[in-house]
Amino acid sequence: MKPNFSRPKSLWRRAAKTLVGSAIGIAAGMALWAGYLQLTRNNxxxxxxxxxxxxxxxxxxxxxxxxxxxxxxxxxxxxxxxxxxxxxxxxxxxxxxxxxxxxxxxxxxxxxxxxxxxxxxxxxxxxxxxxxxxxxxxxxxxxxxxxxxxxxxxxxxxxxxxxxxxxxxxxxxxxxxxxxxxxxxxxxxxxxxxxxxxxxxxxxxxxx
Incomplete structure (x- = not known):
């Protein structure tokens, strides 16, 4: 059986996509919170x-x-x-x-x-x-x-x-x-x- 060298690359791509998605989600959440603070005048x-x-x-x-x-x-x-x-x-x-x-x-x-x-x-x-x-x-x-x-x-x-x-x-x-x-x-x-x-x-x- 030949080793499947594409599997590690596929796992890496999925992991990278997950990390990027998480980073985008965190950034979006922070932006929304910052907007809320400004809307409420951070009171x-x-x-x-x-x-x-x-x-x-x-x-x-x-x-x-x-x-x-x-x-x-x-x-x-x-x-x-x-x-x-x-x-x-x-x-x-x-x-x-x-x-x-x-x-x-x-x-x-x-x-x-x-x-x-x-x-x-x-x-x-x-x-x-x-x-x-x-x-x-x-x-x-x-x-x-x-x-x-x-x-x-x-x-x-x-x-x-x-x-x-x-x-x-x-x-x-x-x-x-x-x-x-x-x-x-x-x-x-x-x-x-x-x-x-x-x-x-x-x-x-x-x-x-």
């Missing part, structure tokens, strides 16, 4: 009655969230942009709702310095609650802030806190994305604080 509860997170909201959406969840502080991680339509509309919506507004300028692609991190942690610790945190898409900067809150304020284990930086909320630090800077920052805070306590900033760091 989530982190700690009931304490902390909420979202993407950039239109003024009427923001007012609805503030009223519905009795938000007392809105933390904008996109920074202050006087004169920009979205920024002025947000400031007015927060002011009209009687809530406090805090702006911090963060990048999703670069690690914040120690001073900025300390400012964020102080805002999370001292701002009137409930708090709503947002950036543009509500995935990366907002994910880092939410993870830090869970770690430093709620005392959650690092792995549990880090779940706030996951694809569940649209965080995608792979391939050519540079948003892994948020994960690196979180890991550094974990190492510095050993999982608890406020972020400590040295005098040298504050002077920079």
């Amino acid at each position: 989530h509860e982190v700690e009931p009655g304490v902390l909420y997170r979202s993407a950039q909201l239109a003024p009427e959406q923001l007012d609805s969230v503030i009223q519905g969840r009795r938000i007392r502080t809105v933390i904008n991680l996109r920074g202050a942009f006087p004169g920009k339509l979205w920024y002025e509309a947000e400031v007015a919506a927060v002011r009209d709702a009687g809530a406090q507004f805090i702006s911090l300028t963060m990048s999703a692609n670069h690690q914040p310095d120690a001073v900025l991190l300390a400012s964020l942690e102080q805002a999370l610790r001292t701002a009137p609650r409930p708090i709503l945190i947002h950036c543009n898409y509500g995935a990366d900067r907002t994910g880092l802030a939410s993870a830090l809150f869970e770690l430093l304020e709620e005392g959650k284990p690092a792995a549990e806190a880090h779940a706030q930086l996951s694809f569940r909320y649209g965080h995608f630090p792979w391939l050519t994305s540079r948003t892994g800077a948020m994960d690196q920052t979180f890991q550094q805070v974990v190492e510095i604080n050993h999982g608890s306590g406020p972020l400590r900033v040295s005098t040298d760091a504050q002077a920079k």
